[in-house]
Amino acid sequence: MTMFPAMSLNQLASDLKAAVxxxxxxxxxxxxxxxxxxxARAAWAFPVAGAIVGAIAAGVYWLAGVAGLPPWPAAALxxxxxxxxTGCLHEDGLADVADAFGGHTRERRLEIMRDSRIGTYGACAxxxxxxxxxxxxxxxAAPAVVAPVxxxxxxxxxxxxxxxxxxxxxxxxxxxxxxxGPPSPESTMAxxxxxxxxxxxxxxxxxxxxxxxxxxxxxxALAWLCIRQIGGQTGDVLGAVEQFGxxxxxxxxxxxxxx
Numbered sequence: 001m002t003m004f005p006a007m008s009l010n011q012l013a014s015d016l017k018a019a020v021x022x023x024x025x026x027x028x029x030x031x032x033x034x035x036x037x038x039x040a041r042a043a044w045a046f047p048v049a050g051a052i053v054g055a056i057a058a059g060v061y062w063l064a065g066v067a068g069l070p071p072w073p074a075a076a077l078x079x080x081x082x083x084x085x086t087g088c089l090h091e092d093g094l095a096d097v098a099d100a101f102g103g104h105t106r107e108r109r110l111e112i113m114r115d116s117r118i119g120t121y122g123a124c125a126x127x128x129x130x131x132x133x134x135x136x137x138x139x140x141a142a143p144a145v146v147a148p149v150x151x152x153x154x155x156x157x158x159x160x161x162x163x164x165x166x167x168x169x170x171x172x173x174x175x176x177x178x179x180x181g182p183p184s185p186e187s188t189m190a191x192x193x194x195x196x197x198x199x200x201x202x203x204x205x206x207x208x209x210x211x212x213x214x215x216x217x218x219x220x221a222l223a224w225l226c227i228r229q230i231g232g233q234t235g236d237v238l239g240a241v242e243q244f245g246x247x248x249x250x251x252x253x254x255x256x257x258x259x
Contacts, residue, residue: 014038019045023158024053025087036181043162043183044190047198050154057081057154058147065143075137078150079130090246093239094129095122100236101229109229110172113236129243136250139258149253152202156211157245159195160219162188164233164241168223171232199249207256211249218244 017028018038023046060081064074083091099122100112112119118126140146166188183191199208222244226233 015042015045016048018042019049020052022046023049023089024085025089026052026085040165040181040183041187043165044187044194046158046161046191047155047194050156050158051151051198053082053085054151054154055147056085058143058150061137061146061150062143071138071141072134075134078137078146079134082154090239090242091126091129093236094243095126096236097240098122098125101225106230110234113230113234129247132247133250136247136254139254141258145257148202149250149257152198152208153246153249153253155198155202156195156215156249157242159191159198160215160241160245161238162191164219164223164238168226168233168237169231171226171230171234171237203249203253203256207252210256211252214248214252215245218248 015038018034019042020026021028021034022039022042057078061074061078064077069077095118096113096115099115099119100109102112102119102121137146137150140149162183166182166185196208196212199211202208203211219241222237222241223233226237230237
C-alpha cells in the first residue's frame with residue numbers, strides 16, 4: 001500500500017478541482033458538477049484546498065497591516081475572508097451540530113440538523129468560533145508568523161475530515177456522507193500526512209506535535225459523542241470537525257508562538 005494513491009496528471013488535476021469545489025466557494029471555470037465518488041477520491045486533496053483558503057486569509061491579514069490596521073481588526077478581516085471563500089460551509093455545520101446535540105432523541109437530533117434555522121446553542125457555538133479564531137490571530141500579531149499558521153491550520157483541519165469519514169459510519173441512510181462514501185485508506189493517509197507536515201512546518205516541531213496530540217484526542221472524543229448521539233457522522237459533523245481542528249491549531253499557535 002502506497003501512501004499516496006497512484007494517479008495520472010489529469011486525475012491529479014481533477015482531484016484538486018473537486019477538493020476546491022467541495023471545500024470552498026471559489027469559482028473553477030469549465031468544470032462539470034462533481035459527484036460523491038469524485039469527492040471521496042479527492043479527499044487526499046482537502047488539505048490543498050485548505051492551503052488556498054489559509055493563503056487568501058493570510059493575504060488579507062497582511063494587506064490590513066499594510067493599511068495600518070492593528071492586529072484585532074486585521075484578524076477580523078482575515079476571518080471574514082475565510083467565511084467568504086468557504087461560504088460559511090463549516091460554520092453552518094458547527095452551528096447545526098451544536099443545536100442538534102441538545103435534542104432528546106436520535107431522530108429529533110437528526111431532524112434539527114436538517115433545519116436551516118439556528119438556535120441558541122448554534123448561535124453561541126458560532127460566536128465562540130469566530131471570537132476564538134480572531135483572538136488567536138490577533139495575539140500572534142506578526143504577519144510573518146500569522147501566514148504559515150493560517151495555512152497550516154486550514155490544511156490540518158481539513159486533513160481530519162477524511163479520517164473522520166473513514167472511521168465513523170454515516171448516521172443516515174441518505175445525505176452527504178452516504179452520497180460521498182468513505183475515502184480510500186490511501187487517500188485518508190495522504191491527507192493526514194499533508195496535515196502533519198503542514199503543522200510541523202507552520203507551527204514548528206514542538207507546537208506542531210502539541211496540536212496533533214490535541215486534535216487526535218479531540219477527534220476521538222467527537223467520534224464517540226457522534227456515535228452515541230446520532231449513530232455516526234453527517235455532513236454537518238464534518239463541518240464541526242473542521243472548525244474544531246482550526247480552533248485548536250490557532251489556539252496552540254497563540255499559546256506557543258506568542259512569546
